[in-house]
Amino acid sequence: MDPVNAKKLRQELRTWLESNWDPNASLIQWRTKLTESGWGMPTWPTQWFGKDLPQALNPIVEEEFARINAVTVARTGIRLLAAATILEHGNDDQKSRYLPRILTGEDTWCQLFSEPGSGSDLAGAITRADFDGNHWIVNGQKVWTTSAHHADHGLLLARTNWDAPKHDGLSYFVIDMHQPGVSVHPLKQMNGHASFNQVFFTDAVVAPENQVDRIGNGWKVAMTTLMHERRSADALRTVHRDHDLTGRIYDEERDETATVMEPYKWYPQRAGRADLVFERASEMGKMDDAIVRQAIAELMIKVRTAEWTARRARAAQQQGRPQGPEGSLGKLAASHVARQASKVHTMISGSDSMLEGEDGPLAGLIAEILVSVPATSIAGGTDEIQRNIIAERVLGMPKEPRMDTGPFRDVMKNPGPAA
Amino acid sequence: MQFTFNEEQDQLRATAQKFLADKSPTTEVRRIMATRQGYDAAVWTQLSGELGFTATHIPEAYGGLGLSYAELGIVFEEMGRSLLCAPFFATALAATAVMNVATESEKSELLPDIATGNRIATFAVFETAGKWDSDSIRLSAKNNQLNGIKRYVLDGHIADLLIVVARTNNGNETDSIGFFLVDGNAPGLTRRVVNTIDATRKLSELEFVDVTARRLGGDDDQAARLADTLDLAAIGLANEMVGGAQRLVDETVKYAVERIQFGRAIGSFQAIKHKCADMLLDVEMAKSAAYYAAAAAESHDPELPALASLAKASASEAYMRIAAECIQIHGGIGFTWDNDTHLWFKRAKSSEVFFGDPSYHKEQLITRWQH
Numbered sequence: 001m002d003p004v005n006a007k008k009l010r011q012e013l014r015t016w017l018e019s020n021w022d023p024n025a026s027l028i029q030w031r032t033k034l035t036e037s038g039w040g041m042p043t044w045p046t047q048w049f050g051k052d053l054p055q056a057l058n059p060i061v062e063e064e065f066a067r068i069n070a071v072t073v074a075r076t077g078i079r080l081l082a083a084a085t086i087l088e089h090g091n092d093d094q095k096s097r098y099l100p101r102i103l104t105g106e107d108t109w110c111q112l113f114s115e116p117g118s119g120s121d122l123a124g125a126i127t128r129a130d131f132d133g134n135h136w137i138v139n140g141q142k143v144w145t146t147s148a149h150h151a152d153h154g155l156l157l158a159r160t161n162w163d164a165p166k167h168d169g170l171s172y173f174v175i176d177m178h179q180p181g182v183s184v185h186p187l188k189q190m191n192g193h194a195s196f197n198q199v200f201f202t203d204a205v206v207a208p209e210n211q212v213d214r215i216g217n218g219w220k221v222a223m224t225t226l227m228h229e230r231r232s233a234d235a236l237r238t239v240h241r242d243h244d245l246t247g248r249i250y251d252e253e254r255d256e257t258a259t260v261m262e263p264y265k266w267y268p269q270r271a272g273r274a275d276l277v278f279e280r281a282s283e284m285g286k287m288d289d290a291i292v293r294q295a296i297a298e299l300m301i302k303v304r305t306a307e308w309t310a311r312r313a314r315a316a317q318q319q320g321r322p323q324g325p326e327g328s329l330g331k332l333a334a335s336h337v338a339r340q341a342s343k344v345h346t347m348i349s350g351s352d353s354m355l356e357g358e359d360g361p362l363a364g365l366i367a368e369i370l371v372s373v374p375a376t377s378i379a380g381g382t383d384e385i386q387r388n389i390i391a392e393r394v395l396g397m398p399k400e401p402r403m404d405t406g407p408f409r410d411v412m413k414n415p416g417p418a419a
Numbered sequence: 420m421q422f423t424f425n426e427e428q429d430q431l432r433a434t435a436q437k438f439l440a441d442k443s444p445t446t447e448v449r450r451i452m453a454t455r456q457g458y459d460a461a462v463w464t465q466l467s468g469e470l471g472f473t474a475t476h477i478p479e480a481y482g483g484l485g486l487s488y489a490e491l492g493i494v495f496e497e498m499g500r501s502l503l504c505a506p507f508f509a510t511a512l513a514a515t516a517v518m519n520v521a522t523e524s525e526k527s528e529l530l531p532d533i534a535t536g537n538r539i540a541t542f543a544v545f546e547t548a549g550k551w552d553s554d555s556i557r558l559s560a561k562n563n564q565l566n567g568i569k570r571y572v573l574d575g576h577i578a579d580l581l582i583v584v585a586r587t588n589n590g591n592e593t594d595s596i597g598f599f600l601v602d603g604n605a606p607g608l609t610r611r612v613v614n615t616i617d618a619t620r621k622l623s624e625l626e627f628v629d630v631t632a633r634r635l636g637g638d639d640d641q642a643a644r645l646a647d648t649l650d651l652a653a654i655g656l657a658n659e660m661v662g663g664a665q666r667l668v669d670e671t672v673k674y675a676v677e678r679i680q681f682g683r684a685i686g687s688f689q690a691i692k693h694k695c696a697d698m699l700l701d702v703e704m705a706k707s708a709a710y711y712a713a714a715a716a717e718s719h720d721p722e723l724p725a726l727a728s729l730a731k732a733s734a735s736e737a738y739m740r741i742a743a744e745c746i747q748i749h750g751g752i753g754f755t756w757d758n759d760t761h762l763w764f765k766r767a768k769s770s771e772v773f774f775g776d777p778s779y780h781k782e783q784l785i786t787r788w789q790h
Contacts, residue, residue, distance in 0.1 A: 168506075278788075287789070290782070297781030301708070301733050308422070308707035315422035329700050336700075370458070384689070390699060391692035395672045398687040 006060055009053075012229055013039060013064045021070045023247030023406045025034055030249055031073055031104040040103050041083075048087060049103060071249050074105030076260040082155055084110040084228040089172070089213040089221045098153070098174065105256060110151035110177065111229075112142040112199060112244045113222060117414035119144075120385050122157070123219055123397035125405070126416050127201060129158035130419070136160075136173060136206040140179070141198065146263055148184045148197035151177045151189070156206070157222050160215050162409040169408050170218035180204060191270075191371040192274040195263035269365065270372035270379075271334065272341025274303045280348045280361070292347050299340045304334035325394045334378035342373040420714055425495070432493050439501035445759045452618035452762075456577060458505040467536020472507065474534035477514055482531035490652070492658035492713035493745065497783040499662030502762055504619050506539045506574035513540030515651050518645045520598045520636035529580070529600070540580040542652070543569040543625060544645070547701045551649065551775040553584075553596050553642045558627060559711060560597055563634060565627040569771070575623030576612045579603045583632060584645055585779035595640035599632035605645035606630070617769035619762060650727035653774045654716055654742035657709040657727075657734035660770050663763050664702045664738040667745040670760070671695060675748055691748055698741045705730075725787040735771040742767040 034040040035049050042048025042061050053061070060297055065072055083102045086094055101107040118124035127140025138158055148154070154175045161169035175182070181204030186194035213221045241250065241257075266336045276295055278287075286292045313326045349361050356367030378384040393396040404411045442462045451459055469732070475493040477483025484490075491511060498507055514533045517526060519541075532538040546568055547555045558567030565585055575581065580603060587597040600729035601608065607630040610623050620695035636644070673696055675686030685691050712730035715723050742764040753760050771777070 156451050194595050287785075292779060293785045294781050297732065297784045301729055301781075301786065302704070304711075304729060305704035305707045305733055309703055311422045312707055312710075319423055321423065323700055324703075326703050329703055331673045332696070333704065384693065387693040387696035388689065390696035391686075395692075395695055395699060397672060397676060397692050397695060400687055400689060401683065 006057060009057055010060050010064060013061060017064065017068060017070055021068060022251050023069075023245070025249055027071065027181060027249050027252035028104050028106060031070060032100070035100050035103040036075055044087065049099055069245055069255050074256070076257065078109050078111050078155075078229070079103075079105070079107075081111065081228045082153070085155065085172075085225045086174075087219060088224050089217075093209060094174070101164065107152040108147060108150055108201075110147060110148040110154045110197075111143050111225065112148075112156040112175070113153045113225075114142060114144045116141060116143050117416050120382055121200040121404075122222070123170065124413065125157055125159055125170060125213045126413065127156075128162075129156075129160050129171060129173065129206065130405075131160075131208075134221050135208065136164060136211065138173075138175065138201040138204040138206060140201050142201075143187065143196070145184075145197045146195065148177065148199050148258070149186070154182075154199070155178060155225060156251050158216050159408070160218075163407045165218065165406065166404050166411060168216055168319075170222070171215045172212040172218040172221040173206045174212060175204065175206050176210075178285045179204060190374070191368060193263075193266050194264070237299045242329050246378065248381070264373050266368060270338065270375045272338035272373055272376070273345070273365070273369050274299055274341045277341065277344055277348070277378045280345065280366075284348050284350070287347050292344070295340070295344045295347055299337070299344050300335070302340055304336045306330065306337055307367070309333060325390070326387075328390050332379060332383055332390070335383050338376040339375045342370055343370055380417050420711065420718070422710075424489075428490060428493060431490055432497060433782075434470065435494055435497035435516040438466065439497055439503055440577075442466075443501040443503040445502070445762065446503050448619060448762060454564070455575065455612060455621075455723065457619075457621040458577070462503075463505055463539075464538060465560060466505065466507070471534075471780040473510055473514075473536040474512070477530050477534045481526050482534040484534075488654065488713045488716035489710070491655065491669060492709065495655050495659040495664075496709075499659035499664075499766075500666045502619050502663065502666075502766060506541070506577060508620075508655065509573040509575075509578065510536070510539055511519035511539035511540045512648075512655065513575070513578075513582045515655075516542045516598060516648045517635065519648050520641055522636055525635055532751075533537055533580075534743070538579040539574065539577055540582065541572055541574050542582045542584075542648070543572045543575060544584040544649070545569070545571045546555050547647050549776075549779075551779055553645050556584055556586050556596060558583070558585045560587045560599060560634070562633065563599075563632055565601065565632045566632040567627050569625040569627070570613075570622075571766055572623045574621055575625050576610045577603075581625070582635070583627075584641075585632075587634075587638075596642040596645055597638075598635045598641050598644065600635050601627075601630060601632045606710075615769065617765040619766055620769055646724065649774060650724050651716055653731035653780070654709070654712045654725045656770055656774055657705070657730035660734040660738045660767070661702060661706045661709045663766055663770075664705060664734070664741045667738075667741050667760070667763050667767075668695070668698045668702050669739075671698060671745045671748050674699075685748075694744050694748060698744055701737040701741055705734045708733040725784055728775070728783040728787060731775055732784065733776045735777045735780070738767040739771050 013117045016039060016222045034110050038049060038051040041049055042051040042053040043055055043058055046052050079102050083099055086098050113122055115125055115127060117126060127142060129136040140181050156173040156175045157170055159169050160171040179203050183200040185198045187198050188194045279288045281292060310330050316324060345366055349366050352361045355366045355369060360367040392399055432532040472494050474483040475486050475494055476488060481486040510533055514530060517529050533540050546557055558565060558569060564665050581601040583599045583601050585597055585599055586594050588594050609626040613622050615622050645751055663699060675695060676684055678685045686708050708730040712726040715726050745760050746764060749758060749760055752758050
């Protein structure tokens, strides 16, 4: 990093913040100003609400915002995935229509990729979009859609050609969620929460100008979205703000965060809550049980080695070293941690493991762990898919022979709407 | 805490790798493991005198290179990868023991010869199967005369210097633990090489009958020093083990990609791929623990005893699982003597229990965290 540049950048931003930052402004007023100035997404192109800032200088901007607790552009939910995708694949009209309202937080977005018939195999989507001469008409069903019930727009992956090979028959659209052909229903999970939705399309309409990139290139566009999803998976749930900050803008930001975070409130439990284990074991008088002690040790070994492995991956990345295999292993390690934690909590709680809610240990928290952990090894790519990725991309092992080549119409599928 | 290796450390690894690839191919491992001596004197001279590996963690004041346990860990790891047959682990551990207990003048006397590799040394501590702590030590020291038995002594049959842990009783009311220096050829000392599953690593049983010894580091109880030394031994061994485990992962993947059954490489079957992915996960997690513990040893992390147990338990289980899967994926050929896999399998087995088996270290981990 060029120290002169860094200093100049910091000074320039400080001056701008001093004359513009106002904790008593409304969230939208402030973010509108921020978006127009380019300081909201400084690494984006100057032409599109950015400042062409090199990624390496971005930490300075983050520091300056954090220094005075200035609110940033809207980053929560899948907004930034939508923004990154449109920035890379959208046309100028789409960029100017959608990007500002994403950054101000005025519009909420959802991602319409997974279907009942295609989870791990996302490219097997059978939700269809047919052009009737004026519009794209969408029919089908999506699932596991966070925030669909209050989303304004959806990122839709749909099949537009059934005769092309699987990956080449998909197209990418922005669909208006407020229309009669779109119906959103909560999806209740085995842990009783309903953090996601099922979305049904019955002759829903997409205007031709809302087609992103060219027809048949949808898989490539979806990969851009997914790449950003992986990158921001951690950032998604880390909006922290001191409680004692006062000002209209903080109240509005807190409301926004609470809405976005609502679906994720059980996520700590699905990771296994290893942090509770020692206290629970002491409370329940299990710290003298040699078998429980062995199981706790196994859990803590998994917890610590997973953490250190993640730090090795980050350290290598920060030093610009080629990423070693350690970067691909975190998800699998997290599954092992969650399963072992669930096992240990069961050993500690004994018969109380049968009880939930007010009757259960820690007012139902332990029960929530036990019935949420199975999600860890499925969500965001099953352990089996992770193992394939590790074996093929990290270890360089050969792929399985494919059964899904040729026209998609002829590929074996789950029962569902006919082609 | 640093989570990557620096350029000098990468260079050290590259040097060790190149040397060991040249000097310790499996043909050499097989030749040397069949000898009673268990090492090649010319290779020993090169790795100690020329490359200075034996001097790695010994301070410069005593003729060493003054590097850290992280660097020693790298050397161990590469030796584990290549299955080098040499009294390196024994000598490095004896140096650690001396560094932990000896007086300045004793260090000045003993360490330079160890650093140059002129004298092979070892650390004799264990006596009872399944006991790895100071409570189990019975060998007695009275008026600097040792009587008793030491078992599982690494390279004990060839060591010039033995650092022996004994229970002292000089007429005091309570026993205490002391470190003693014994000459390898001392009268009254009988050394017997025992038959080991892992022929690449020679173990001896030592019988002491009125053997004259010299107390190191004064007369105070050295039980805490023993615990420190055993922690560092566990960390060193964990680093050696992850090197061997990584080698097996590499060999397994290579074989799975080459081996054809049912008209395709067996590595294209998910049943095999998934095992390989799990093996990689195992070895990387164990590496993280071994590296972290080695770095912690240098920074005198108060958590060190727990970290040592964590690293050893993690490496023991990972290495053994990987060794078993490596044979499994090789199929029939993996069970033959001619295939090299069993060499590492046996090292994994002996390392699993050496300096504490996984159950012992898991129990230690919890005990140590509770304090």
